[in-house]
Amino acid sequence: MKHLVLIAVLGLAGCSSMPEFLRPAANVTTPEARAPNAPPPDANTEDALDTTTEEERSAALAAPEPAGERELGTTVASLGSPTEPGIWMATPLVTAVTPGRVVAENGKSVQLELRPLDGPPTAGSRISLPALRLLEVGLAGLHTLTVYAR
Template identity: 55%
Template sequence: MLPSALTALGLLAACAELQPASAPVEAPAAAAPTPAPQPVAQPAPPPPSGAASAEALDTTTPEQRAAATAAPEPVGEQRLGTTVASLGSPADPGLWIETPLVSSVAQGRVEATNGKSVKLELRPSGGASGSGSEISLPAMRLLEVPLTDLPELTVYRG
């Protein structure tokens, strides 16, 4: 063999010795039991084309309406403030409010001056503070306020 080939073989052998030894394989730790998945509420489907009445545009299920109006659990709630709300797009299904009182989507609750309360999705409106909010048709119906009113609502996150 040529001296340069011997040098190259020697360097390769030295590199192989520098490789770390593989760590012993340990048995996997016993996995903690996985909690049962919580049922995920299905979003309300969009209203049918040609729907013209509040009843036809409101595609929430009786179960969704019952859950939204269940007695609130104020533990951990944060009062964000009050807002005047108008009816949002009737074609946008579900229970929601678009408000400048939040900067990201969150779950929460609104309470009308008549004492009615609804759990819903809080959506940022991008508007300036004090610019008012828009609320979904199903939420207005559950709050029992006329669709043409501009109700004052107290908004809570949590």
């Protein structure tokens, strides 16, 4: 039994000197495994991470139909995952995916997908990089947003 443990320890110790082609892959993301419209793995700028189309941005900035829209409240939001594509906000103010709109303190408004986020209604929210860019509030920091659902 001692010999088996010794062999296992020595075998693992030699892994770092193992040729690359023999080492196990470390969570490799293939293009097929990425979400549609996800930025490339080497994206590292705002422009590269924002994969929304001009049509998607125009639709998000279009004036909403006020009929049927209801205010859900105010939330403090920070940047969500910059690699998650789309114009969205994850917030505890909704319990199901819902079309909605947010208005920043600067008066800018964007239509987006509201996604549920576990937590009390007073907890903060996370918003997509494209949505923050359209709101023109900057990517860093916390942003107070008024949230509406349709």
